Structure formats: structure tokens, C-alpha cells
Amino acid sequence: MKTRTLTAVAAMLLAPGFAMADPDDDTLVVNGEIEMVTKTEAPDHMSDTYVDTIMSGWHFRSDETQSLQMDDFDNSGMVFVDIGRDQWNTAEGGEGKSCASCHGTPEESMEGVRATYPKWDAEADEVQTLAMQVNDCRKSRMDAEPYGYTSGEMANIEALIAVQSRGMPVNVAIDGPVSETWERGKELYYTRTGQLELSCANCHEDNYGNMIRADHLSQGQINGFPVYRLKNAKLNTVHARFKGCVRDTRAETYKPGSPEFVALELYVASRGNGLSVEGPSVRN
Amino acid sequence: MKPLITTALAVLATSAAATAGEVAPKDVTFGEYGAVEQSLTGKPGDPENGALVMKTKSVGNCISCHEVSALKDAPFHGEIGPILDGAGDRWSEAQLRGLLVNAKKTFPGTMMPAYYKVDGYVRPGDAFTGKAAEEPLPPLLTAQQVEDVVAFLSTQKEQ
Numbered sequence: 001m002k003t004r005t006l007t008a009v010a011a012m013l014l015a016p017g018f019a020m021a022d023p024d025d026d027t028l029v030v031n032g033e034i035e036m037v038t039k040t041e042a043p044d045h046m047s048d049t050y051v052d053t054i055m056s057g058w059h060f061r062s063d064e065t066q067s068l069q070m071d072d073f074d075n076s077g078m079v080f081v082d083i084g085r086d087q088w089n090t091a092e093g094g095e096g097k098s099c100a101s102c103h104g105t106p107e108e109s110m111e112g113v114r115a116t117y118p119k120w121d122a123e124a125d126e127v128q129t130l131a132m133q134v135n136d137c138r139k140s141r142m143d144a145e146p147y148g149y150t151s152g153e154m155a156n157i158e159a160l161i162a163v164q165s166r167g168m169p170v171n172v173a174i175d176g177p178v179s180e181t182w183e184r185g186k187e188l189y190y191t192r193t194g195q196l197e198l199s200c201a202n203c204h205e206d207n208y209g210n211m212i213r214a215d216h217l218s219q220g221q222i223n224g225f226p227v228y229r230l231k232n233a234k235l236n237t238v239h240a241r242f243k244g245c246v247r248d249t250r251a252e253t254y255k256p257g258s259p260e261f262v263a264l265e266l267y268v269a270s271r272g273n274g275l276s277v278e279g280p281s282v283r284n
Numbered sequence: 285m286k287p288l289i290t291t292a293l294a295v296l297a298t299s300a301a302a303t304a305g306e307v308a309p310k311d312v313t314f315g316e317y318g319a320v321e322q323s324l325t326g327k328p329g330d331p332e333n334g335a336l337v338m339k340t341k342s343v344g345n346c347i348s349c350h351e352v353s354a355l356k357d358a359p360f361h362g363e364i365g366p367i368l369d370g371a372g373d374r375w376s377e378a379q380l381r382g383l384l385v386n387a388k389k390t391f392p393g394t395m396m397p398a399y400y401k402v403d404g405y406v407r408p409g410d411a412f413t414g415k416a417a418e419e420p421l422p423p424l425l426t427a428q429q430v431e432d433v434v435a436f437l438s439t440q441k442e443q
Contacts, residue, residue: 193407195421196397206395207364213341213348214360247414251407 022209023059023218028278031072034167036276043273045174049205056275057218057227057283060208065230068282077159077228077280080152080235084160087153093144099157102141106164114158114165114277118266120177127181129262130158131237149257150243155226155235162226162279170223170277172269185267188260194251200268203245220245222265223272224281231284238265306427309385309402309420318390319378324400324427334436337429344425344433349396354440365396370442380434384425399425 028036038056042049058066068074088099088106103109114130121128121136128136131154135146147154174182192199203212204220211217226235239256242264246253254260307324314320338346339358347355349364371380383390386398402420410417425433 191406193405194409195405195424197405198395198397202395210363211360212362212364213345243414246407247409247412249409250411251405251409251414252416253409253414 023055026059026063026066028056028058028066028070030070030166036167036278037169038275038278040274043270046271051205051219054221054272054275055208055219056278056281057221057224058278058281060216060218061283065282065284069278075228075280075282076233077226077235077282078163080156080226080228080280081159081163084156084158087157088160093138093142095141095143097142099137102137106160110161110164112165112168114162114279115168115171117172118178118262118269119173122177127178127262127266129238129257129265130161131239131257132262134158150237150240152234155237158226158237159235159280162277165277166279167276169274170269170272172266172273174266174270178266181263182266182270184260185263185265188264189267192249193246194249196249196251198249200245200264219271220268221272221275222268223275224278224283226280228280228282229284230282235280238268303427309400309423312385312400314382314386314389315378317379317382318386318388319376319382320385321378323431324381324385325431327431329428329431329433329435331432331436331439333429334432334434337425337433338436344399344429346433352440368437368440370440372438372440373442375437377434377438380437381430384430384433397424399423400427400430 023039028038030036036056036058038058039053042051042054046054058069068076072078085106091098091101099106117130117133118127120126121133124136131147131149134154134157135149138144138146147157189200192202200220203217208217208219222238222241225238225241227241228234229236237256239261242261243253243256254264305326307322312320312324313322335355337344338352339355341348346352346368347358347361349362351361351363351367351369353367353369355361375383379390383396385400387394387396388398400423402423405419405421408417408419408421409415
């Protein structure tokens with residue numbers, strides 16, 4: 001971190017206007033009761049990077065945007081949690097079942113679930129994201145149409161499930177059967193794509209805290225997903241965000257739900273191991 | 285209809301290859317440290333247009349990464365690369381041209397994109413559509429735009 005600190009000091013001396021760009025030291029407590037870990041020591045697997053502290057994207061947003069996540073009445077993402085709850089209780093498909101038929105209330109059955117995905121699914125013999133698990137239930141247990149991978153319905157259900165783990169540490173496994181997928185995800189994270197030849201790491205590892213035009217670069221963490229963005233006034237899923245970032249390198253994107261994005265999600269999630277689950281969070 | 289046809293032909297000519305008298309992206313020769321001695325157009329660049337290229341998001345978008353005091357009429361200058369004030373003192377015209385054409389020849393591994401390069405990409409896309417595109421891609425800047433930016437940066441002197 002030495003060079004980064006020196007650069008920051010130099011930048012402050014030269015251009016006082018830019019001193020604000022560093023992530024702030026505010027603390028995030030939701031509804032006056034859920035204390036979020038938004039900064040913590042980087043997980044061991046990141047020891048080959050110079051990132052020693054991992055930080056939620058919350059730290060990189062303006063005070064106004066930050067405050068929207070501190071109370072559920074101000075958090076527009078919570079509206080979608082309610083819609084998600086209606087979906088949860090609605091019987092659909094050939095089996096005439098709802099999520100509730102098998103899982104009861106989300107409070108009973110979904111606590112801690114968000115924190116460990118993506119994870120190994122032994123039956124399917126592959127790494128599974130939360131979205132894949134939801135669609136797996138819809139197909140095999142409800143005989144219902146799968147949700148679109150980045151659809152509003154999927155985002156709503158993900159928000160309902162995430163909220164049951166708010167404040168719990170992200171704890172994604174990276175060894176054992178998932179290790180190959182994790183390695184693939186890591187490779188994708190560092191691959192410079194498109195005509196601008198930029199990797200995730202160029203922006204979110206080498207330059208977090210810096211401004212890129214009007215945007216304050218964060219570490220690109222996904223502990224806050226799904227994310228309510230003020231920019232498009234809706235809930236956004238992880239793979240939709242990945243797609244946008246890859247597109248911005250002037251590259252051919254991967255498809256949401258593709259093996260590449262599943263691997264990338266596992267890897268990026270693991271870079272947030274130890275941060276609190278924040279979904280649904282609020283960003284600009 | 286004649287003017288229309290002429291324009292159409294001109295467009296074809298630029299997209300197919302560099303216009304006559306220009307050095308095509310694949311024919312650029314770099315010095316040992318990444319400088320490009322030969323002008324891409326053979327004519328002096330226009331510094332005013334260079335400034336415009338640097339500020340405009342859909343064109344050079346240089347200020348997304350660099351702060352440039354002389355371009356402060358455009359908002360939101362980034363902090364990824366060095367401040368470019370005084371670039372004309374630090375770099376010769378040939379070095380600036382090399383930085384624009386392909387900065388990786390000067391700074392291996394740099395984050396700065398290559399503005400006059402057409403192939404060798406991983407998953408090249410069709411601009412910002414997210415769709416695949418076939419190489420060779422059109423370069424990010426035309427030969428003339430590169431020369432215009434070089435001309436502008438050469439005017440950036442602190443002493």
C-alpha cells in the first residue's frame with residue numbers, strides 16, 4: 001500500500017480538489033441496529049495482490065447515497081423485497097407449488113444462504129449461483145418457467161433472500177471441487193478485454209479510490225447485490241453489472257448465466273469474504 | 285446527388301484503409317522506447333481540434349483518466365494517469381505520437397488504451413454494444429486526430 005499512500009499524499013498536495021476521492025471512514029449501521037462490516041482485512045487468497053483491506057462499494061458513494069442505505073424506509077431496494085415476498089408465496093407451474101410450499105417463510109429457511117453462494121452443487125456436478133438454484137427449484141420442483149437470469153423477478157427474489165443474511169459475513173468456499181472454477185474466474189478477472197484492453201483488476205484493484213471521469217472507482221465488490229441503482233431506478237443483478245463493465249472495455253461481453261460469468265462471480269464473491277452481506281444496497 | 289456519392293466514397297476510403305498519404309496502423313514503426321518519428325499524415329496537426337478530441341467522451345475521452353488544466357472547461361477529469369500539464373516539456377513530438385498510437389510500447393502493461401491499433405485484442409467488440417466485431421477494428425482515433433492531439437499536447441508547456 002505504500003505507493004498508493006504516497007500517490008494519495010502527492011495528489012492532495014497538488015490538487016486539493018481531488019483529496020475527497022479516497023474511500024471514507026463512515027460506518028454503516030442499518031435501521032440503527034444491523035452493524036455492517038464494510039472494511040476488513042483482505043482474505044488470504046489475495047496475498048498475491050497489494051490489496052490489504054477490502055471495502056464495500058458503499059464507502060465510495062456520496063454521503064447522500066450512503067444515507068439511503070442506512071434506513072429501510074429510504075432504501076428503494078426494499079420495495080422489491082416486498083414484491084419478492086409476493087412471488088415467494090405465489091404458487092406457479094405444473095406442480096401448483098410456491099417457494100413457501102417447500103421452504104416456509106424466508107426468515108425461517110433463508111438465513112445465511114446468500115453468504116455462501118456461489119457454491120458447489122454435487123448433484124449437478126457444477127458451481128451454482130443463487131440465481132441458478134432459484135431456477136433449478138422452479139424447473140424441477142415447481143415445473144414452472146425459469147426466471148430470466150437478470151430479470152426483475154430474479155432480482156426481487158435475490159433481494160428477498162439476501163436480506164435474510166444482512167450483516168452476516170460473506171463466506172464463499174474457494175477450495176475443493178470449486179477450485180477449478182475459481183481459478184478460471186481469477187484468470188478472467190485479470191484478462192484485459194476489448195479494444196480498450198482493460199481488465200477488472202485495472203479498474204477495481206489498481207485504481208479503486210481514483211476517479212475515472214465522473215465515477216469514483218470502488219473495488220467492484222458484490223456483497224451488496226442485488227443493487228438498487230439511482231441511475232436506472234431498478235434492482236440490478238451481478239451478471240448484469242459484469243456485462244456492463246465488460247461492454248465498457250469495448251469487448252464482446254459474456255452472457256449472463258454463462259460458465260464464464262459464473263466463474264467470475266465465484267472469484268469476485270471470494271474477494272469479498274469477510275464483508276457483510278448488504279443486499280439490497282443502494283448505489284448511483 | 286453528386287456530393288452524396290463523393291461523401292460515401294470518402295467514408296469507404298477511410299474505413300477500408302488509411303487515406304492516401306497516411307501511415308496505416310499496421311505500418312507504424314516504433315523506436316526502441318516507443319516513439320514514432322514519422323507523422324501519420326505528413327501534415328501538421330490542428331491543436332484546437334486536438335483539444336476537442338481529448339475532451340469529447342465519444343472520441344478521445346482522454347480526460348476520463350487525465351487531468352489537464354487547459355481543458356478545464358470540460359467537467360470531470362480523472363485521476364488514473366498523470367496530470368498532462370507540461371506534457372510538451374516532458375515529451376518530444378515523436379514520443380507523444382508513440383504514446384497515442386500505442387502507449388504500451390513506451391510503458392509496458394500500462395492501462396492507457398492504444399489509439400491507433402486495429403488488432404490483437406481479446407474478445408474485440410463493436411464499440412460499446414457488447415457485440416462481437418471482426419478485426420481489424422477501426423482505430424479509436426484517425427491518423428488526423430492523433431496528429432491533432434500531438435499538436436495540442438506539444439503546446440502544453442509549463443516553463
